Amino acid sequence: xxxxxxxxxxxxxxxxxxxxxxxxxxxxxxxxxxxxxxxxxxxxxxxxxxxxxxxxxxxxxxxxxxxxxxxxxxxxxxxxxxxxxxxxxxxxxxxxxxxxxxxxxxxxxxxxxxxxxxxxxxxxxxxxxxxxxxxxxxxxxxxxxxxxxxxxxxxxxxxxxxxxxxxxxxxxxxxxxxxxxxxxxxxxxxxxxxxxxxxxxxxxxxxxxxxxxxxxxxxxxxxxxxxxxxxxxxxxxxxxxxxxxxxxxxxxxxxxxxxxxxxxxxxxxxxxxxxxxxxxxxxxxxxxxxxxxxxxxxxxxxxxxxxxxxxxxxxxxxxxxxxxxxxxxxxxxxxxxxxxxxxxxxxxxxxxxxxxxxxxxxxxxxxxxxxxxxxxxxxxxxxxxxxxxxxxxxxxxxxxxxxxxxxxxxxx
Numbered sequence: 001x002x003x004x005x006x007x008x009x010x011x012x013x014x015x016x017x018x019x020x021x022x023x024x025x026x027x028x029x030x031x032x033x034x035x036x037x038x039x040x041x042x043x044x045x046x047x048x049x050x051x052x053x054x055x056x057x058x059x060x061x062x063x064x065x066x067x068x069x070x071x072x073x074x075x076x077x078x079x080x081x082x083x084x085x086x087x088x089x090x091x092x093x094x095x096x097x098x099x100x101x102x103x104x105x106x107x108x109x110x111x112x113x114x115x116x117x118x119x120x121x122x123x124x125x126x127x128x129x130x131x132x133x134x135x136x137x138x139x140x141x142x143x144x145x146x147x148x149x150x151x152x153x154x155x156x157x158x159x160x161x162x163x164x165x166x167x168x169x170x171x172x173x174x175x176x177x178x179x180x181x182x183x184x185x186x187x188x189x190x191x192x193x194x195x196x197x198x199x200x201x202x203x204x205x206x207x208x209x210x211x212x213x214x215x216x217x218x219x220x221x222x223x224x225x226x227x228x229x230x231x232x233x234x235x236x237x238x239x240x241x242x243x244x245x246x247x248x249x250x251x252x253x254x255x256x257x258x259x260x261x262x263x264x265x266x267x268x269x270x271x272x273x274x275x276x277x278x279x280x281x282x283x284x285x286x287x288x289x290x291x292x293x294x295x296x297x298x299x300x301x302x303x304x305x306x307x308x309x310x311x312x313x314x315x316x317x318x319x320x321x322x323x324x325x326x327x328x329x330x331x332x333x334x335x336x337x338x339x340x341x342x343x344x345x346x347x348x349x350x351x352x353x354x355x356x357x358x359x360x361x362x363x364x365x366x367x368x369x370x371x372x373x374x375x376x377x378x379x380x381x382x383x384x385x386x387x388x389x390x391x392x393x394x395x396x397x398x399x400x401x402x403x404x405x406x407x408x409x410x411x412x
Contacts, residue, residue, distance in 0.1 A: 015333070016089075018250040018316035019243075021325050023082050023332030024381075025312055028374050029075030031342050032067055035366045037126045038346035040359060041197050042215060043189050046294075049284040050188050052198070052359055063363035065280070069272045073301035074308060076128065077235055081309070083132050084139070084154075084236030085243035091143045102140070108401040109136040115336075115397065124343040125215035131228040134220075138229070139236055150241035157234030161227055162299060169291035187286035201351055201358040208351060231298075248309070250316040257317070261310030268303025271296055330381035334391030338377050345373055386410070 036045050041052070048056035048064050056064055087105070094101030116129030142150065172180070189197075200211045219228075242248050250257075275296025282288035315321060331338055348354030349369060350361070361369070384391065388408050390398060399406045 016249045017325070017329055018313060019082065019085065019089075019248050020329035020332040021316060022078060022248065022309065022312045023335050024328035024330070025308070025332075026075045026078040026082065027331060027335045027338050027342075028328075028377065029071055030079065030339075031373060032071045032367070032370050033073075033075065034126060034342065035346065035370050036064070036067070038124070038343075038350045039357070039361050039366050041189075041194050042211075043187070043194070047187055047284050047286075047289065050194065052194060055284075056363075060363035061280075063367060065276045068276050068297060069269060070304070073297055074305040077231075077301055077305040078308065079128070080132075080232040080235035081239035081242065081305070082248070083136070083232075084239030085248050086239075087136065087140060087143055087236070088240040088243045104401060105140050106137070107403075108397070109133045109140075111397055111400045112136070115340075115393070119340060119343060120216035120220070121209075121213055123340070124347055125212045125219065127216060127219065127343075128232075129339075130216075130220050131224050131232060134224060135229060135233040135236055139233060142237060143240065145237075145240070147241040147244045150237045150244075154234040154237030154239075154241065157230045157237065158302070160230045160234075162295065164226070165291045165295055165298070169295070172287055172291070183290065184286050187290055198359050202356045203352040205351075205353045208353075247313070250313045252313070254314065254317055257310040257313045259310075261307045261314065264303040264305075264307030264310060266303075266307075268300040268305075268307060271300030272304060275300065327378045327382055330385050331377055333385060334381050334394060336397060337391035337393040338381065340393060341377070342373060 041050070044051040044056070048061060051060075090105065090108075091101050094104065110133075112129055113133035116127050116131075116133055120127035120130055142153070145153070175183075197211055200207050239248070246252055247256075275293055278296060279289040279293040282293065315325065346369070350356075350358045352358070381391075387410055389395070389410055390406070390408065395406055395408055
């Protein structure tokens with residue numbers, strides 16, 4: 001069969017620059033959020049009052065608040081959006097080539113699941129690849145839906161979590177005493193439990209495994225069923241719709257993206273900031289912050305990440321900052337490699353099999369590490385892609401998915 005009619009990875013001519021840039025922004029942006037899970041005890045991610053030494057305060061608390069308002073849930077939402085868009089893009093590409101895409105899709109998701117499991121249990125428990133692969137199995141049947149249907153279904157799925165969290169928060173006074181005590185203990189672990197986590201993460205790789213396995217399993221089961229399937233899965237459906245409507249490929253009018261940026265950021269940022277203020281003034285008491293306080297950012301993040309999409313598409317349409325966009329696009333083309341590389345670098349910095357700096361680096365130090373990793377990935381991604389067709393893990397994923405070794409070198 002002619003090459004155009006066989007299943008094969010996307011070619012350079014088929015890539016959409018605006019989507020690659022947006023993916024680069026997302027994969028860099030999630031690091032400023034994930035860094036706190038690498039550097040600090042798990043509970044401090046949502047409840048900074050439990051951080052060793054009496055909780056976060058001063059500049060560290062301000063940095064945490066800024067990350068919560070501008071980054072937390074925003075960049076991972078863009079990642080979810082683009083994952084769904086990727087499903088629609090591959091389906092469109094396979095149809096254009098005249099070959100069925102179902103078997104290829106499920107092979108891709110299966111190998112992504114394997115990569116995610118290795119990442120979650122071997123490197124870092126905050127892995128998102130396993131939930132994405134599971135969502136990919138479920139949502140493939142929606143790929144041919146009309147954009148309006150996708151938007152409605154995706155929006156309703158995202159709204160399920162709002163309904164669940166709102167009802168759960170409203171009924172807290174009626175919860176059994178044992179359940180309230182269990183949630184309180186999870187929200188604010190004892191000094192002994194925090195000390196045990198610190199000791200484990202400063203220990204060797206095997207010493208860390210019980211902590212890593214416990215939290216990874218929670219992400220893949222409880223968090224997936226109650227949150228990620230609805231939030232991430234819903235946004236994947238929205239991403240399919242936005243791709244079909246030309247929103248993610250910078251094909252809509254400039255005025256559309258301006259409105260998206262202004263209204264998204266104008267409504268979303270104040271709501272996210274209100275959530276931080278609410279939680280701080282409540283002293284991060286779980287009765288107020290765990291569910292009710294989290295809703296501010298959950299809802300506000302939708303506006304913020306859509307505002308970020310609008311800004312990136314405006315930049316793509318204008319052609320400004322062309323060199324910066326080219327570097328971001330390279331990071332986006334190597335998103336899987338860069339995502340796993342962030343985990344490898346950070347675990348070597350913070351965990352005991354590396355430098356063992358877990359709970360020894362403050363907010364400023366964490367931001368400095370993030371900026372250093374950003375600089376490195378912005379430099380090495382275009383360098384690599386000038387010589388090779390894919391990032392290392394992208395090449396591996398494609399080779400496994402297509403069942404044949406993919407050409408690696410440019411011009412090879």
